[in-house]
Amino acid sequence: MTTKTKHAYIETVQGVQGGRPVIKGTRTPVRSIIIYHRMGSTPEEIQIKLPHLNLAQIYDAFSYYYDYKDEIDRDIDVDSEEKIKQEFGL
Numbered sequence: 001m002t003t004k005t006k007h008a009y010i011e012t013v014q015g016v017q018g019g020r021p022v023i024k025g026t027r028t029p030v031r032s033i034i035i036y037h038r039m040g041s042t043p044e045e046i047q048i049k050l051p052h053l054n055l056a057q058i059y060d061a062f063s064y065y066y067d068y069k070d071e072i073d074r075d076i077d078v079d080s081e082e083k084i085k086q087e088f089g090l
Helices: 030-038 043-049 055-067 069-088
Strands: none
Touching (some): 055 069
């Protein structure tokens, strides 16, 4: 049996980041934290880049990501494709 974890620091708010999951009380999307991590940043380095976040919020974003990995990965892929199309006028 798989159980989803409750995430104290993550919320979705209509009208904020297109309703995508963000760090509660901010406009920082979970996907941004995951992208930094994929680029090799440690949680402590992410906190330096995003000083308004504490480590508990960053680690909760990781936890949320692993609970909703397919959804977040799809969101990252779609966002990347859209940016490339805009950049090259496709």
